[in-house]
Amino acid sequence: MSKEKLQSQAVQTTGHAWDGDLQEYNNPLPRWWVWAFYATIVFAIAYWVYFPAWPIANGFTHGLGKITYTDDKGVRKTTDWNTRSDLMVDLNAHAKLQQPYFEKVEALPFDKIAKDPDLNNFIASAGKPLFADNCAACHQTGGAGKRGFAPNLADDDWLYGGTYEKIQETISGGRHGYMPPFGEALSGEQIAQLASYVLSLSGEQVDASQAEAGKALFHSETATGCYYCHGNDAKGRQVIGAPNLTDKIWLWADVPGAATPQKKLAAVETVIKHGLNKGVMPAWGQRLKPEQIKVLAVYVHELGGGK
Amino acid sequence: MQAGIEEQSALYQKRIPIFPRSIHGPFRNFKWGVLGLAYGIFFGLVWLPWPRGEGPHQAILLDIAARKFYVFGLVVYPQDLIWLSLLLFIAATLLFFITSLIGRAFCGYFCFQTVWTDCFTWVERMIQGERPARIRLYKQPWHAEKIFKLGATHFIWLLLAFWTAFTFTAYFTYAPQLFGDFFSGQANPAAYWTTGILTLSTYVAAGLAREQICTYICPYARFQSVMYDPETLTVSYDEKRGEGKLGRAALRTDVKTLEARHAKGFGDCIDCTLCVQVCPAGIDIRNGLQYACISCGLCIDACNSIMRSIGFPPGLIRYDAESTLKQGQPPRLHWKRLKVLGYGAALSAMTGFLAYSVMSRVAFDQAVTQVRQPLYVLLSSGEIRNRYHIHIDNRTSRDETYRLDVRGIPEQAADFGNFRRVMVKGGKSLMVQASVTLPPAQAARTHAFEFVITPLSRPQDAHASPARFYFQKGIS
Numbered sequence: 001m002s003k004e005k006l007q008s009q010a011v012q013t014t015g016h017a018w019d020g021d022l023q024e025y026n027n028p029l030p031r032w033w034v035w036a037f038y039a040t041i042v043f044a045i046a047y048w049v050y051f052p053a054w055p056i057a058n059g060f061t062h063g064l065g066k067i068t069y070t071d072d073k074g075v076r077k078t079t080d081w082n083t084r085s086d087l088m089v090d091l092n093a094h095a096k097l098q099q100p101y102f103e104k105v106e107a108l109p110f111d112k113i114a115k116d117p118d119l120n121n122f123i124a125s126a127g128k129p130l131f132a133d134n135c136a137a138c139h140q141t142g143g144a145g146k147r148g149f150a151p152n153l154a155d156d157d158w159l160y161g162g163t164y165e166k167i168q169e170t171i172s173g174g175r176h177g178y179m180p181p182f183g184e185a186l187s188g189e190q191i192a193q194l195a196s197y198v199l200s201l202s203g204e205q206v207d208a209s210q211a212e213a214g215k216a217l218f219h220s221e222t223a224t225g226c227y228y229c230h231g232n233d234a235k236g237r238q239v240i241g242a243p244n245l246t247d248k249i250w251l252w253a254d255v256p257g258a259a260t261p262q263k264k265l266a267a268v269e270t271v272i273k274h275g276l277n278k279g280v281m282p283a284w285g286q287r288l289k290p291e292q293i294k295v296l297a298v299y300v301h302e303l304g305g306g307k
Numbered sequence: 308m309q310a311g312i313e314e315q316s317a318l319y320q321k322r323i324p325i326f327p328r329s330i331h332g333p334f335r336n337f338k339w340g341v342l343g344l345a346y347g348i349f350f351g352l353v354w355l356p357w358p359r360g361e362g363p364h365q366a367i368l369l370d371i372a373a374r375k376f377y378v379f380g381l382v383v384y385p386q387d388l389i390w391l392s393l394l395l396f397i398a399a400t401l402l403f404f405i406t407s408l409i410g411r412a413f414c415g416y417f418c419f420q421t422v423w424t425d426c427f428t429w430v431e432r433m434i435q436g437e438r439p440a441r442i443r444l445y446k447q448p449w450h451a452e453k454i455f456k457l458g459a460t461h462f463i464w465l466l467l468a469f470w471t472a473f474t475f476t477a478y479f480t481y482a483p484q485l486f487g488d489f490f491s492g493q494a495n496p497a498a499y500w501t502t503g504i505l506t507l508s509t510y511v512a513a514g515l516a517r518e519q520i521c522t523y524i525c526p527y528a529r530f531q532s533v534m535y536d537p538e539t540l541t542v543s544y545d546e547k548r549g550e551g552k553l554g555r556a557a558l559r560t561d562v563k564t565l566e567a568r569h570a571k572g573f574g575d576c577i578d579c580t581l582c583v584q585v586c587p588a589g590i591d592i593r594n595g596l597q598y599a600c601i602s603c604g605l606c607i608d609a610c611n612s613i614m615r616s617i618g619f620p621p622g623l624i625r626y627d628a629e630s631t632l633k634q635g636q637p638p639r640l641h642w643k644r645l646k647v648l649g650y651g652a653a654l655s656a657m658t659g660f661l662a663y664s665v666m667s668r669v670a671f672d673q674a675v676t677q678v679r680q681p682l683y684v685l686l687s688s689g690e691i692r693n694r695y696h697i698h699i700d701n702r703t704s705r706d707e708t709y710r711l712d713v714r715g716i717p718e719q720a721a722d723f724g725n726f727r728r729v730m731v732k733g734g735k736s737l738m739v740q741a742s743v744t745l746p747p748a749q750a751a752r753t754h755a756f757e758f759v760i761t762p763l764s765r766p767q768d769a770h771a772s773p774a775r776f777y778f779q780k781g782i783s
Contacts, residue, residue, distance in 0.1 A: 248686075248689045
């Protein structure tokens with residue numbers, strides 16, 4: 001094909017020719033595309049200058065951009081732009097939206113809060129993350145608790161009281177439940193008798209004579225003194241966190257999970273023998289704000305068991 | 308050399324400027340009418356006040372932040388998504404129905420691209436003059452007059468584009484408030500972004516790109532052929548009549564009358580090219596049906612005006628179908644076709660369903676969800692408790708008090724706390740925590756019951772929501 005004919009065609013060539021007739025098409029990209037490409041380069045440079053971008057020997061380029069946020073303690077801080085602070089700015093904005101509700105919760109007494117449907121809805125949603133962050137590790141999601149470890153908050157059995165005020169007190173001050181061990185003071189037979197009595201209080205099938213002997217031990221001033229804490233009627237004393245022994249709820253001894261009467265007896269015997277020193281709940285008064293504790297108190301109350 | 312090199316051409320087609328000539332006629336009048344109506348609705352409706360008990364007093368407001376769409380007396384919630392689906396389905400079938408009957412009527416008369424391009428072209432003509440003047444101006448080197456005229460045109464285009472964009476934005480917030488905030492720099496950044504982007508896109512689409520949007524970007528131009536039949540009425544050039552045996556001929560002295568032309572074998576088309584000059588897509592309708600034709604009918608107006616002025620019968624370019632053109636029959640609306648009837652049936656069914664759905668919508672929405680962590684709680688008495696969250700969504704604009712009851716279990720088993728009767732504000736929703744406590748024996752055999760939610764002002768609207776009771780004996 002002649003050179004003249006090639007040049008007359010619609011597609012331009014770069015103008016070079018190799019080996020006489022080898023030519024290269026020149027199909028330039030559309031101008032808008034090329035300019036858009038240049039624009040991305042300009043954008044990238046602006047980005048490097050403004051944001052943290054390049055790693056260098058002992059750090060990275062911080063960029064010119066600044067960001068201002070309020071930290072957990074309410075202090076305004078301005079730093080080089082970073083994603084963590086950017087998140088804080090978002091959290092600040094949301095905290096600002098929640099603020100009027102928290103203020104309302106703080107200002108109103110519990111009985112007023114309980115009758116305000118909007119505030120209850122706020123607590124149900126704002127209390128959920130608070131509970132999940134601070135409480136659920138021990139008490140489990142939804143407050144279901146874990147036998148032998150942390151009490152169920154959704155049932156109606158309370159060690160220290162289930163009113164709004166008592167729950168608030170428990171959260172801010174923490175609790176430490178303690179029962180002394182009786183393994184040295186009592187013989188194995190006596191412990192078995194006591195355990196039988198305790199089981200009989202909850203309606204479990206036990207040897208009646210053993211339970212009768214246990215009842216005497218329970219009320220004996222010199223041998224044990226169980227009733228000091230658990231009360232004459234064995235229904236517990238919330239002032240010191242001594243549990244009610246007559247209901248169906250077992251926190252420490254895994255009676256419901258035991259298959260045979262012997263195992264139930266053994267579970268209760270273990271508690272009497274070794275005592276308990278693990279009912280520890282930390283105090284949240286220093287870690288949470290008063291209004292957050294108040295929200296949590298209502299949230300826990302509304303988990304189902306509140307009095 | 309490789310084979311096929313002769314067919315090579317550039318992949319990118321640079322825009323060839325089109326300077327449509329203005330024309331008078333029924334189609335043009337109809338298009339002005341549609342434009343006036345569409346602009347009246349679009350630019351006006353956003354300012355129409357509409358008193359409401361709850362919510363902003365604006366006839367149409369799409370409040371995305373609050374997830375509420377106010378449409379006159381109707382408040383639409385995200386749960387009504389089916390309405391949007393139905394509306395889109397109706398829009399699509401209406402488009403198919405009309406297109407299979409009379410071609411791209413939407414493109415030519417109603418599409419916002421066409422309407423805005425029409426308006427922008429009108430501005431261009433008002434400032435720069437008729438087609439020859441605009442071509443002359445285009446070819447002239449840059450000088451004061453050209454700079455002034457083009458500058459003025461683009462300035463007014465930008466103003467128009469801005470107002471279009473601002474109006475669009477105003478549908479998403481309270482318009483009078485936005486107006487003040489926007490121009491004092493206090494509006495939400497999203498408002499500036501939306502307005503900015505839409506200003507630019509309107510300016511580019513209606514001012515600069517124009518028919519390129521229809522030809523290269525819009526998918527509808529490409530799949531319209533699926534809806535076309537030989538019976539579909541389209542803007543057509545009567546080739547038999549126009550071309551005759553020997554083709555077109557200018558109106559020379561020896562072929563001035565129809566008789567003389569027919570005797571010599573020429574067709575009726577005098578090749579005045581007015582149909583090409585008025586075409587906003589820059590095509591020649593005499594080349595037959597083509598995908599770039601938006602079916603606006605301006606070439607019909609153009610041709611008829613020429614035909615009348617030289618005493619020829621009008622209708623050389625007219626709405627006609629391929630089948631009737633071929634057989635030389637007069638055009639008619641051929642609607643008894645399976646495709647048209649099918650589209651029509653789908654259209655009426657869906658319109659009916661939408662109307663029924665809107666009319667019969669309930670005044671409140673409810674949902675009962677069981678608390679699943681924990682699934683159930685053993686109480687100290689040995690009883691079993693399940694808990695529920697009852698969501699009530701008041702869809703009216705009035706405050707309403709609801710009474711909560713249970714059915715299928717004893718009345719005293721249910722506890723609603725302080726909210727046995729609960730007031731929900733108009734347009735708001737509320738969650739009530741409820742619990743149900745049953746003795747172990749009853750708990751073991753109770754599986755399902757109902758929560759009954761009764762709006763006190765309309766007891767007949769009471770709704771029973773099914774709920775489950777969960778209890779697994781032996782594990783606690």
